[in-house]
Amino acid sequence: MISGSQSELIDARNPTESYPRTDHPDSLMGAILAIEGIRDAVVVLNGPTGCKVFYGWLSDQQYPRADHLSIARDFREFFFGQSRIPCTYLDEQDYVFGASEKLARILPAVAGSGEHALIAIVNSPGAALIGDDLQRFLRGAKPAVATMAPTIATETPGFSEDMAAGFQRALQGAMETLAPPLAAPWRPARPRTINLLGLSIYHQHWQGSLVHLTEFLRLMGIEVLAAPGAGSSVAEIERIAEAECNIVIHQEYADTLAPWIESRYGTPSLFPSAGAPVGFDATEEWLREVAGALSLDPAPALSRVREDRGIAFAHLNRFQRHTGLPKGAAFALAADASVAAPLLRWLHGYLGMAPTGVRIDSGAGTPLAAGVHEYLSEAGCPDAWEADLATDFPDLVLASGVEVARLVGGSQARAGIGIAQPAGARIDVVPKALLGSRGSLFLLEWILDALHEHLV
16 A cells, blocks of 8 residues: 655656556545545545645545635645645654544544534554554544534555445445434335435546436436435435435445445345446436336436437438548457446447457456456457457557556557546546436547547
8 A cells, every 4th residue: 555645646647657546546545535525524534644645636636625715724734735634644653652642633623613514534554554443532532522523433444455345335334324224114215216326536527427317317207315425415325215226326336335225224226237327328228227126217318318319320420421430440448347348338339449458447257347258259359358458559548547648648549538537637627427328429529539630
């Protein structure tokens, strides 16, 4: 586990530099971003300043909060010029004698602001190694501090695990405090209400995707009660047991959380068979399965997808008449299984592009990943499975923004599209979506522009 430093933060902003923490995000990052993805929650990092800087920058990049834009407030003690993730700035003495004294100072400062409805203390790797007992500290904390906001502790986020594991474990800890189980018989569900699981603020264009999917659900008469870890508030998470069903977006980020919620609250979960709603076909299938789970009619939402299909067809038809593309263009793809499975089918089956390399970043042992392998074999491209993304100098690579920059900048691919974090140097101002039919149009626009610039 890399503890972090200011110099590492600068490297992380350089899209051509390899950065292990963002190339292979671990469970500590998942735990921090899960809590920071709750609208009115705050992570207090029990660790040195160097561990805090990167995560403070990243959480603010991924989920800016309008009430944290005062620069003067960022220079309060424990914040070190950043608006997010105050820390105990452990030094050598604290590693010997423990951090209780600094925790006793930081908690009143954070809780006393009245800005947060949940406080989560998370141990850095060093604090976990020396055995700082956060639970014991909280039990002995002053009642006045404990009653200002619910406070939870994550002592060992599981540093060798991946981001999705830490993300789910942190949300589970938050729900254990915020939403106690109801006594049997199970909760009376509110009809036509759902929770959206498996979406994090680390997912590329998560806000635009959430808005777009929520609009689709509204067309079918479905209300979203909460999207834990993706902008929902503490009050919304407290109502999570009221939902009729949990709908999963990215399965890697809900494969343990969804069964836990069902066992705790009795709320069933739907894992759509095609994976995340990426591409037109997968979006339609996702909508049909969601409607079926709630015995509703998907027609209003499917009508909107057909409208976007018509827009795509018009642009594709013109582009293909003039260039012959995108059919036959070679592409490489690296993504989590829930994205790679539907995206591969969309690129190959809908656009007629040829895969040269496909890598699963998370969820390699899932049925979705097995389906990717099977699809490549049936399509006559078995060598593309887990092949290097630079194989055969692809016309287009779809991966994290940093990996795209390295491959294109290193003359190993003609063009690329960043579909995952870390995003690289690009700054997005206009809200965008990667999921749903609007996400399909966004991807199509980028693909046609990239191919036009580099191949026409």
